[in-house]
Amino acid sequence: MDPFRRRTLELSPSRLVAAARSVLPFIAVLGVALGVHALLYRWQIDDGGVFFYSKILMDIGISIILAVSLTMVNGFTGQFSIGHAGFMAVGAYTGGVVTYYGAMKLFDPANFAAGYLSRSLPMDGPLFGAADGLFLAACLAAGLLAAGLGYLVGLPSLRLRGDYLAIVTLGFGEIVRVIIERSRNVLPDAEAAAKVPAAALPLHVGGASGFTGLQPFTSPFWVILLAGLTVVFAWRLKYSSLGRAMISIREDEIASQSMGVHVTRLKVMAFVVAAFFAGVAGCLYAHQTGIQLTPKDLAFQKSFDIVIMVVLGGMGSISGAVLAAAFVTALPEWLREPTSVWMYGLIALCVVAVFADRRLRAALWVVGLTAGAELLLTVARRAGIELSQYRMIIYALMLILVMIIRPQGLLGLNEVWEIGPFRRLRRTPVAPARGAAAPAGPGGSP
């Protein structure tokens, strides 16, 4: 055995400790998902008016899955994919087919009901219904099919240099949309479905007018669980040898391959994994209350929203993607009834004072932007303009501003806890070398 392998074994933690630490974050995510779900559920029984917030929460959760997964492609390996919604659409329709036709074919409709986990609203039903299992299977199938297509799309285009991927993914998204628009009417009931061979059922997903009749299985539990798993996945990947190798591709592809990194393999891997999570997010999206699943809602515009989240948050920053996903998702809601922005400006000023590298410059930008936004809001209010209709213009403006002020995005490659005063607290994995003098404190000289 070579010395490196031997040393690897010597330094491995004990089996029990390793196993416990390996699964801990996953269990924590499960716990949080159950806890929040229970709280929201309780709350909604007490007071019927809270539904709006759990809806926003679920929207944000789905956006987080999309943004964090795209970060693995656009942020880690430095590719530029602009067809993420295409994979989301594949997942949405796959999941829809599984729950809609699966429920008809596999279950007796009389006792097929959503259980506690798959209900975002208090209503009658069992604690655990068959629907919980079916929905989980639907999400898995959605992810797997999206991942498979990701492999087919990614393998040829990722071998090529440069921006081919952007063009190919854009084309892919459009092809998915057009194919779905050509599909046939949804079969209304089990009787109609019985007349069609099972293999032909996926053809009946409603075409351009949408896949009607999907049940609202998406609940805070599923969204928090799957968003949490996505974040843990991305995080662990980023701080692993594999993830570092991925990031090295974005840093310098030539150097990366010259250091022995199998560039194509890792690019394809990141792309396929991202497609998987996009598919899962699509399945969650399709089964939301109040959503009419149509292909045009998952077209280029949606892909663009996701790219904006990744760019705003910072290419390669997981916490940045999470924050940006929350921001970009909540913004249109806020724009419907905009309030004064001075308070947000003040909060931003405090954040900047603590975190920013060049405080004065950053503070001036914040004050300027707040004043500008306030002016815009006032003008819009006076002129009676509905700002939420100009969402895309506002996004585009934000993108331009970010490119001017902070081209690397809000956080760049860093995580929230790696900037500002936290930088010194950050656990830098600097182990003292054997036989060598102990290095200066973690992080070296600041």
Next chain:
Amino acid sequence: MSLLTVEGVSISFGGLKAVQDFRLSLEPNSLCGLIGPNGAGKTTAFNLLTGVYRPDRGRITLGGRNLAGLRPHQITAAGVARTFQNIRLFPDLSVLDNVKIAGHLRSDAGLFGSIFRARRQRGEERAMTERAMELLAIFNLDGRAGEQARSLPYGDQRRLEIARALATEPRLLLLDEPAAGMNPQEKKGLRELIRGLIRRFDVAVLLIEHDMGVVMDLCQRITVLDHGVIIAEGPPAAIQKDPKVIAAYLGKPAEGEKGEG
């Protein structure tokens, strides 16, 4: 038996015959030089050896294994590592991570092991960190392990590139103008460093360098390229006197030149 044998390797870009009929033979633990005026094809020769370009013709063997046609990461795994004429570090990553990435090719981490942080991966991560720190200590960079690579002074960046290349555990190390942009003191340190590497890491070194002081002092044998063709080969003393070499360099400043590659 020689470590590296190159026979009749050629490549042309469109009509330009960038390297023609290149040949080379390197003994294990030897230190040889590759020189020539700007645009002679030296960097292109490195790119051919490391698989960045595929040779149109010719054979490249390392320890008996044919390298021609392999992809760059395979050639690195086979034991050839390099630095770049215009520094190519991973600028946003820490000094430590730069070196650890070069250790990734010895890792057996799959996606599953990475996401679940399997026991083996945890041990491997620690072993990688430890090895990288040892390497950085040799290059006196261990105190800056946590800093971003881009924030290092120029000379340190050049040395970090060498440390990173060594982290792939090569048998042959290709250095493309390592002394470029260094001051005389740094150059002196670099000479000592390169000489020390050979024994310490059990590698052979092939060096491209415009600084004749460095080349003549370090190299046992020197190959001279001009317009893609080898015009001379031999020990430093013979090269210095070779009329063809003198003619090739005539009217061209031989020192302190830094072109792009």
